[in-house]
Amino acid sequence: MTTQEKDPKLQLKLLVDQHSNRVLFAEAGKEALDFLLGFLRIPLGLVVHLLTGEQIPGSLTSIYSSIQNLDESYLMLSDRDVLLKPRLPSVSLLLLEPDSPALATPPPKRYYRCSGTNHPCRGNPIYMTNVGGMPCPNCRLPMVTEMAFLEKPKADSGKSGYVKGPITYLVMDDLSVMPMSTISAIALLKKFQLKDLSMLCEMTVEFGKKESLELLKASLQSTTVLTDVFISKPRVDIDRLQTT
Template sequence: MAANTVSLKLLVDTASQRVLFAESGKDFVDFLFNILSLPTGTVTRLLTKHEMVGSLGNLYDSLENMNDTYILPSANKDTLLNPVVSNNTANVPPLLPTIESSKPSGFYRCDNSYRLKGCSFYVATGSKSICPSCNSVMSQSATVVNPKKDSSTDEGGYVKGVITYMISDDLSVRPMSAISCITLLNKFNVKDVGVLEEKTIDVGTDEGVKLLKASLQSKAVLTDVFVKKKAGESDASDYAGSHSIVI
């Protein structure tokens, strides 16, 4: 079971109040990459309609409120409003709220697939579909078999563990290296290392939702989520610990 919080180290330029990069292990990177697997309907529900970028919230609301009279009998609103999320998330940190998704409708084969070769090539997602080969109803339930995993090497999630990763402010991800750090410092024209500060934070569900929202709006995601503070908010509430970088 993945942890409910993930530790993240930030290197912050205190002069410009921006995050240069973050340092993390497998867990946080798995969470970031898992965002790519989220259907649009799921993202809309997670951020709530009034926080959605552009007009997606209105689009979601329109479908949700549309009378079933106007929906095709073969269509299912629930598959768009509550889409099925990727099943590769078992070991990904649960940094987003759990929301209910629609249940897969299942897969079906032609009733004649065991005796007519031409019928065995087709699979349908509805039990009332018609076989293109023999025109019979495809009501025979089919079982989907996932590829066999090597339990000795499969860690779950997306990236390998043991490795430390560097996440840029714009969420570019790469393996951590001294060369990458120096390149980034040069890119931001950092001359005085005395202004650099390392901050360790715990990322939970609230931060996960903020990261999701910022990733759709900003090129400075880490800065927007972890450095920019509301008026009256203290540093202690944002960071688990911090110290200056001394070289």
């Protein structure tokens, strides 16, 4: 695997008001927007794990530490990482944890029914289970005959992510999003009541793992995320964050 593949980069095009030193909004393609929307699919336990060493608002850090330190004799779980490092598919993890197995396709579930040879299931078994060998509630025969489960074909089969492309989207400083259009951009400029348009400048920024962690942390604490991460001086040394 190449270095580029290990540390992928995405781009945002920022519109910055140099007078107030803030990001008014950003233009994002499908990949960058998929990354931001993917925050919503990251389990809270994994967020705390990714931001280990940083203060997270509220009590999540406390409950996380409690589970870390709880003696195994009190746990029903065979692996406490189910809570400490939970896994769900999220496009964001491609940057936050490039080597994460979170996006691996889980093995398909297997379903079973009885053989349908005994009364009252003869020729018409009505129960199925995902636990092979369970007794059929009707005929009491073991449910070991495997069945094929057919899913409805997905319209976007083979495509990943959450939004359609190739479309440009507007991302506000608080990470609210909308489709990009000339009218919407003009309306936003009017909303900001800018007096000197010559103070506006475009800035294209790239972000990889380090900046992705900054975006994740800022999204939990701030309503000026893009400004905090790409314009303002960083408030924390993000290199101290645990990313493995």
